[in-house]
Amino acid sequence: xxxxxxxxxxxxxxxxxxxxxxxxxxxxxxxxxxxxxxxxxxxxxxxxxxxxxxxxxxxxxxxxxxxxxxxxxxxxxxxxxxxxxxxxxxxxxxxxxxxxxxxxxxxxxxxxxxxxxxxxxxxxxxxxxxxxxxxxxxxxxxxxxxxxxxxxxxxxxxxxxxxxxxxxxxxxxxxxxxxxxxxxxxxxxxxxxxxxxxxxxxxxxxxxxxxxxxxxxxxxxxxxxxxxxxxxxxxxxxxxxxxxxxxxxxxxxxxxxxxxxxxxxxxxxxxxxxxxxxxxxxxxxxxxxxxxxxxxxxxxxxxxxxxxxxxxxxxxxxxxxxxxxxxxxxxxxxxxxxxxxxxxxxxxxxxxxxxxxxxxxxxxxxxxxxxxxxxxxxxxxxxxxxxxxxxxxxxxxxxxxxxxxxxxxxxxxxxxxxxxxxxxxxxxxxxxxxxxxxxxxxxxxxxxxxxxxxxxxxxxxxxxxxxxxxxxxxxxxxxxxxxxxxxxxxxxxxxxxxxxxx
Amino acid sequence: xxxxxxxxxxxxxxxxxxxxxxxxxxxxxxxxxxxxxxxxxxxxxxxxxxxxxxxxxxxxxxxxxxxxxxxxxxxxxxxxxxxxxxxxxxxxxxxxxxxxxxxxxxxxxxxxxxxxxxxxxxxxxxxxxxxxxxxxxxxxxxxxxxxxxxxxxxxxxxxxxxxxxxxxxxxxxxxxxxxxxxxxxxxxxxxxxxxxxxxxxxxxxxxxxxxxxxxxxxxxxxxxxxxxxxxxxxxxxxxxxxxxxxxxxxxxxxxxxxxxxxxxxxxxxxxxxxxxxxxxxxxxxxxxxxxxxxxxxxxxxxxxxxxxxxxxxxxxxxxxxx
Numbered sequence: 005x006x007x008x009x010x011x012x013x014x015x016x017x018x019x020x021x022x023x024x025x026x027x028x029x030x031x032x033x034x035x036x037x038x039x040x041x042x043x044x045x046x047x048x049x050x051x052x053x054x055x056x057x058x059x060x061x062x063x064x065x066x067x068x069x070x071x072x073x074x075x076x077x078x079x080x081x082x083x084x085x086x087x088x089x090x091x092x093x094x095x096x097x098x099x100x101x102x103x104x105x106x107x108x109x110x111x112x113x114x115x116x117x118x119x120x121x122x123x124x125x126x127x128x129x130x131x132x133x134x135x136x137x138x139x140x141x142x143x144x145x146x147x148x149x150x151x152x153x154x155x156x157x158x159x160x161x162x163x164x165x166x167x168x169x170x171x172x173x174x175x176x177x178x179x180x181x182x183x184x185x186x187x188x189x190x191x192x193x194x195x196x197x198x199x200x201x202x203x204x205x206x207x208x209x210x211x212x213x214x215x216x217x218x219x220x221x222x223x224x225x226x227x228x229x230x231x232x233x234x235x236x237x238x239x240x241x242x243x244x245x246x247x248x249x250x251x252x253x254x255x256x257x258x259x260x261x262x263x264x265x266x267x268x269x270x271x272x273x274x275x276x277x278x279x280x281x282x283x284x285x286x287x288x289x290x291x292x293x294x295x296x297x298x299x300x301x302x303x304x305x306x307x308x309x310x311x312x313x314x315x316x317x318x319x320x321x322x323x324x325x326x327x328x329x330x331x332x333x334x335x336x337x338x339x340x341x342x343x344x345x346x347x348x349x350x351x352x353x354x355x356x357x358x359x360x361x362x363x364x365x366x367x368x369x370x371x372x373x374x375x376x377x378x379x380x381x382x383x384x385x386x387x388x389x390x391x392x393x394x395x396x397x398x399x400x401x402x403x404x405x406x407x408x409x410x411x412x413x414x415x416x417x418x419x420x421x422x423x424x425x426x427x428x429x430x431x432x433x434x435x436x437x438x439x440x441x442x443x444x445x446x447x448x449x450x451x452x453x454x455x456x457x458x459x460x461x462x463x464x465x466x467x468x469x470x471x472x473x474x475x476x477x478x479x480x481x482x483x484x485x486x487x488x489x490x491x492x493x494x495x496x497x498x499x500x501x502x503x504x505x506x
Numbered sequence: 507x508x509x510x511x512x513x514x515x516x517x518x519x520x521x522x523x524x525x526x527x528x529x530x531x532x533x534x535x536x537x538x539x540x541x542x543x544x545x546x547x548x549x550x551x552x553x554x555x556x557x558x559x560x561x562x563x564x565x566x567x568x569x570x571x572x573x574x575x576x577x578x579x580x581x582x583x584x585x586x587x588x589x590x591x592x593x594x595x596x597x598x599x600x601x602x603x604x605x606x607x608x609x610x611x612x613x614x615x616x617x618x619x620x621x622x623x624x625x626x627x628x629x630x631x632x633x634x635x636x637x638x639x640x641x642x643x644x645x646x647x648x649x650x651x652x653x654x655x656x657x658x659x660x661x662x663x664x665x666x667x668x669x670x671x672x673x674x675x676x677x678x679x680x681x682x683x684x685x686x687x688x689x690x691x692x693x694x695x696x697x698x699x700x701x702x703x704x705x706x707x708x709x710x711x712x713x714x715x716x717x718x719x720x721x722x723x724x725x726x727x728x729x730x731x732x733x734x735x736x737x738x739x740x741x742x743x744x745x746x747x748x749x750x751x752x753x754x755x756x757x758x759x760x761x762x763x764x765x766x767x768x769x770x771x772x773x774x775x776x777x778x779x780x781x782x783x784x785x786x787x788x789x790x791x792x793x794x795x796x797x798x799x800x801x802x803x804x805x806x807x808x809x810x811x812x813x814x815x816x817x818x819x820x821x822x823x824x825x826x827x828x
Contacts, residue, residue, distance in 0.1 A: 348717025
């Protein structure tokens with residue numbers, strides 16, 4: 005069979021001593037930068053680009069890919085330990101992972117994240133190998149109308165992210181949407197809410213907002229009450245999950261892998277939704293939804309798997325179309341061109357060694373990551389025993405460096421400070437940051453695609469229901485909306501009944 | 507009074523800097539040079555910049571460090587170099603966007619493309635291409651024009667006010683047709699939608715579209731340069747149908763205004779040598795970029811010519827950004 009011989013060739017390329025070495029360097033570097041708050045894969049790969057000149061094309065791409073998915077692993081570590089998500093996917097992990105850590109289950113949370121990521125990464129890699137070309141055809145069916153409906157679905161689901169008041173969650177989503185509007189309108193070129201500052205012309209930086217509302221806000225809260233913090237760090241349970249916990253995480257990991265694999269294929273921002281979607285699904289399916297937001301294992305297992313599966317399948321549009329799904333993929337394209345490889349549909353046929361070598365290396369890299377990370381968990385957890393007055397200045401300094409490294413824009417640092425304060429005030433008033441972040445990420449995509457769909461349909465709004473995929477997504481949104489509000493409505497009705505009885 | 511003082515003070519500083527510069531220019535470069543690329547890493551300007559920087563480093567005996575300062579359509583990076591010390595240690599990879607289009611389009615001018623820079627070398631010209639999804643029943647530029655007169659069409663570009671958008675607008679004006687412009691956030695998403703036939707027509711950089719043209723996923727109707735591109739000899743120039751139509755993107759090195767002429771000369775000659783290197787020539791050919799490697803005077807002329815050429819297009823297309 006073609007596939008088997010191709011995979012065999014891929015493994016022979018990827019398992020040469022040199023390439024194994026580059027894969028290892030990549031995943032170690034990736035884990036490290038993932039663990040350092042704020043410093044992302046984009047900045048690191050950009051810094052390493054000149055070095056790749058000297059390497060074989062396949063080696064350099066294997067290393068860069070390793071950094072990318074290594075960072076996905078490492079990113080969840082800071083999200084869990086110090087509530088500091090470095091990218092949109094780990095923002096969801098932070099919700100329940102950090103609560104687990106506060107309850108002394110940091111080891112379990114980290115192990116769950118690593119196991120989930122490994123499983124999802126392995127499955128998604130096989131999907132890439134088996135179905136890359138047909139999946140690309142599906143992704144191309146997604147036009148502006150379909151993306152709009154997908155984003156609507158995402159926003160509807162975001163309400164389910166909240167574990168408190170639905171009204172407050174909606175308020176946060178709307179605030180997030182408004183913050184997402186900051187920057188230059190792509191259709192008219194008009195700057196919106198930039199306060200005349202050119203540095204905000206391209207919008208607010210996601211990393212700055214996320215680190216502010218999650219991380220810095222949490223630091224402020226911890227400083228307010230040093231006592232509570234110390235209690236939490238003293239009880240650390242065993243590191244490896246129990247048999248019961250394994251059983252608990254199996255379902256979420258499987259479902260998360262499915263959702264992540266599907267959404268990762270869409271180049272127009274589908275992968276962003278993966279971890280949010282998985283979280284919503286697990287919360288809806290759970291017998292104990294009230295535990296979500298207070299340290300639910302499924303709330304870590306599902307989203308982490310989804311995010312890693314999405315990270316792997318987002319290579320599909322890159323490898324088959326030469327089209328980047330995110331800034332990291334754009335850098336990989338740059339790396340290919342510098343090496344004299346024209347990315348695009350011809351890569352599979354012209355450079356089979358490269359194509360299959362990268363795919364095989366992804367599996368090897370995922371294996372390396374899980375082997376590397378499981379023993380490291382003990383070390384990460386020990387970090388929590390470092391006195392907070394030592395830890396927090398380090399975290400703040402590293403985050404500031406990390407945020408600055410993304411664009412080299414000092415205004416991003418002002419944004420971190422502002423959103424740190426905002427996050428602190430929000431937590432005092434019991435507003436949650438996750439719906440805000442989702443609104444912030446989805447808002448611009450929602451608007452961009454709504455307006456593009458309307459221009460393409462010449463102002464005819466029926467385009468959203470006459471296109472089958474778009475219509476299907478809108479129907480699912482409606483169902484989710486009903487599912488979310490039904491319990492509330494029922495509860496209110498019950499209350500009315502009780503009152504009238506009394 | 508204040509004005510005179512300031513002017514005198516300025517002249518004094520310029521003189522002092524000039525003298526210091528002349529002394530320093532002797533042993534230029536004695537430390538690393540920063541090449542500011544005003545776009546995100548991974549794009550076509552970035553790729554050209556990195557290849558050139560790598561080869562020029564060998565030539566100058568000092569490392570050229572690439573720094574990506576993306577944002578505001580290239581204006582942030584250009585602005586940074588305009589304000590940098592005029593010693594040749596901070597240089598810019600300028601483009602048609604930073605040195606012709608943005609200054610014409612932006613209502614608030616963050617820098618002056620002529621007065622704030624010392625031109626170094628025009629490195630390459632990059633053709634753009636007009637391409638369609640193969641499902642669109644046209645095979646030539648003329649057939650596209652005829653179709654556009656009969657039914658509404660739309661074209662995708664990498665964004666508002668980009669060279670590709672204005673190439674499209676110039677095409678519309680010269681052909682006398684109306685095609686709806688659909689801006690995207692960069693070339694990648696625009697290409698995706700044309701490959702998926704969500705939008706039938708695209709103006710794109712030839713390098714980014716080339717693999718799709720070769721594989722038949724896109725049908726190239728014409729290149730935007732006056733002559734056909736050597737990498738695609740079978741694709742006619744749009745000018746063969748619309749005489750006088752000519753647009754292209756370009757990349758050029760600029761130093762801040764006031765950089766000592768000897769330093770500019772050193773940089774320009776290093777760029778010239780780099781662009782003559784067979785490995786670089788091969789890369790640029792794969793990339794469909796035409797090597798120019800001009801001197802400083804030619805680049806200065808080129809910037810003026812480009813601004814004159816684009817001004818009426820910008821006015822006609824009514825593009826302006828705050």
